[in-house]
Amino acid sequence: MTHELTQQDRDLINLMQEDLPLTSHPFEQAARQLGIEEKDVVDRLLHLRDAGVLTRFGPFFDAEALGGAFCLCAIAVPEERFEEVLTKVNAFEEVAHNYQRDHKLNMWFVLATENQAGIEQTAKAIERDTGLKVLLFPKEQEFFIGFRVKA
């Protein structure tokens, strides 16, 4: 479902995908640009978050710069076992994102752990819990990360 968004919502979402200033009142600048009160910015963001239009608000950490590790993983889950396997995989707090995709490899998730060893350990634990092979697709080279989606 597409949430009904006003043009002002769209402008706000676009502004919020920029890096906010590190000041005591980080929404002041956006409020000025939109010609509304700071309080209205905050209220609108709360509404958009509660409506699921925004998934989160806050700092985006680079887990690798923190010494942590990320790895894209995939499993070919038999259709009839999908929900059961999903429950088991999502129970791991190391699973940060998980998507169903229309392919034989139909479950794609990202593991985020504090170190490289954590990736292999978690993948093995998921294989034990599900009885299914976890394919690991670690990033070898990153060409670009675009954060922004035009609202």
Place this chain on the structure above:
Amino acid sequence: MKLDPKDRAIVEATQAGLPLVPNPFKVVADTLGMAEDDLIERFRQLKEQGIVRRIGAAPNHYRLGMTANGMTVWDVDDAVVDSLGEKVGSLPFVTHCYRRPRALPDWPYNLFAMVHGDSRDEVMAKREQVADLLGDAVKARDVLFSTRILKKTGMRLRRKES
């Protein structure tokens, strides 16, 4: 990279997000028993070190009407994958682009480029632009559309035991 205990406390306290209030840094600083200025300065340094990429909001693509999300995957000649990857990554509609290892025999693809669009047709049309750019260096290709978000959370550091 070793984080000092104060920085680590900041990461733990904010990885799920900042409170949506006019002065979020003050609220977090109070929780951690720090001065707001100190917290802001530490965030500034974390950004300088590349540990914080930005502070802002993540939209739900689906709720914005971008209902089609195609992971385009390509088997690209190893000799040119990096130079072509740079070009694919700079296409305006590609949100992520990575070289990853192949998983032979089932998975011959070494270049992944995420393409978002309002429809599958739009994603397929954009995929052709990627194909044009890659040209003869491509030996095989596929596209995997997402059908459901199963989980989407930020990074989670485990709390230290002690």
